[in-house]
Amino acid sequence: SGSLLEVRGLHVEFRMRDGVAKAVNGVDYTVDAGETLAVLGESGSGKSVTAQAVMGILDMPPGRITGGEIFFKGQNLLTMREEDRRKIRGAGMAMIFQDALSSLNPVLSVGDQLGEMFVVHQGLSRKDAKARAVELMDRVRIPAAKERVGQYPHQFSGGMRQRIMIAMALSLEPDLIIADEPTTALDVTVQAQVMDLLAELQRELGMGLILITHDLGVVADVADKIAVMYAGRIVETAPVHDIYRAPAHPYTKGLLESIPRLDQKGRELYAIKGLPPNLMHIPSGCPFHPRCPMAQDVCRTDVPPLYEVDERRGSACHFWEATLHG
Ligand code: SF4
Numbered sequence: 320s321g322s323l324l325e326v327r328g329l330h331v332e333f334r335m336r337d338g339v340a341k342a343v344n345g346v347d348y349t350v351d352a353g354e355t356l357a358v359l360g361e362s363g364s365g366k367s368v369t370a371q372a373v374m375g376i377l378d379m380p381p382g383r384i385t386g387g388e389i390f391f392k393g394q395n396l397l398t399m400r401e402e403d404r405r406k407i408r409g410a411g412m413a414m415i416f417q418d419a420l421s422s423l424n425p426v427l428s429v430g431d432q433l434g435e436m437f438v439v440h441q442g443l444s445r446k447d448a449k450a451r452a453v454e455l456m457d458r459v460r461i462p463a464a465k466e467r468v469g470q471y472p473h474q475f476s477g478g479m480r481q482r483i484m485i486a487m488a489l490s491l492e493p494d495l496i497i498a499d500e501p502t503t504a505l506d507v508t509v510q511a512q513v514m515d516l517l518a519e520l521q522r523e524l525g526m527g528l529i530l531i532t533h534d535l536g537v538v539a540d541v542a543d544k545i546a547v548m549y550a551g552r553i554v555e556t557a558p559v560h561d562i563y564r565a566p567a568h569p570y571t572k573g574l575l576e577s578i579p580r581l582d583q584k585g586r587e588l589y590a591i592k593g594l595p596p597n598l599m600h601i602p603s604g605c606p607f608h609p610r611c612p613m614a615q616d617v618c619r620t621d622v623p624p625l626y627e628v629d630e631r632r633g634s635a636c637h638f639w640e641a642t643l644h645g
Pocket residue numbers: 568569570605606607608609611612613614615618623635636637638639
């Protein structure tokens with residue numbers, strides 16, 4: 320296929336002392352060059368674990384990939400030699416995490432940390448690497464980059480630190496960036512700035528972008544398509560505007576109704592009742608049934624497949640039509 324990234328039938332388990340947590344239970348998704356996929360869900364839905372499997376950073380106990388395939392530019396990442404995998408992890412794809420402060424080294428200047436990539440991967444001299452670090456800081460619009468390149472992470476604001484993380488991810492010009500809750504730790508106004516920057520760079524550089532978030536509110540303007548995850552499965556997938564116009568799964572509907580809206584101040588927010596499922600004991604039938612306001616008897620016994628709503632859209636709900644038109 321022509322996709323940049325293709326995840327097929329992925330299964331991931333965590334073997335714990337008291338049982339097996341089924342974190343990812345048959346996930347399929349694709350990302351093309353220049354495309355942004357938002358992966359949405361509560362914590363424990365499997366969205367980060369899927370991304371870690373793609374990055375190749377959970378191939379260690381207790382996490383284990385128990386099924387499926389991951390293709391990057393047509394090559395199966397799960398069967399290739401570790402040496403080749405490492406090359407792809409360096410230059411083909413990069414990941415941005417939520418917590419910049421704990422991802423950055425506190426005793427190295429940001430310039431040294433940004434430059435390190437060029438020294439290690441491209442054999443540049445320290446001086447040339449520093450010049451590249453300044454360029455990168457300019458690129459992510461950190462003011463006075465030349466003056467600040469020698470400063471340490473704690474001397475930057477949260478938003479600026481997250482820009483440094485983005486710069487680091489961009490340094491080797493990857494084809495794919497995976498951003499896991501990149502703005503969750505930031506103030507709302509700073510969140511929007513960082514998200515805009517990420518979207519702009521993604522367009523400029525033609526990269527694929529996977530944006531992992533629990534907040535439907537932050538992805539409306541940046542994503543092309545959305546995959547909503549619950550209990551390690553994709554329960555709805557669709558072009559972003561279709562989802563906002565009319566969700567085809569009750570869980571997505573609940574998430575949408577939970578977004579605070581400026582024009583509806585004072586209105587009581589619909590928070591999805593109940594707790595996310597225990598991944599060691601995923602509910603029978605539709606895993607969402609204990610929390611679903613539309614659940615019927617069949618939902619307790621029959622696992623809903625991903626029904627085709629139209630050629631670009633799927634919903635894992637027995638009653639997707641009623642949800643879509645309701
Ligand atoms: Fe709700 Fe049933 Fe649809 Fe699951 S299959 S989301 S329980 S209506």
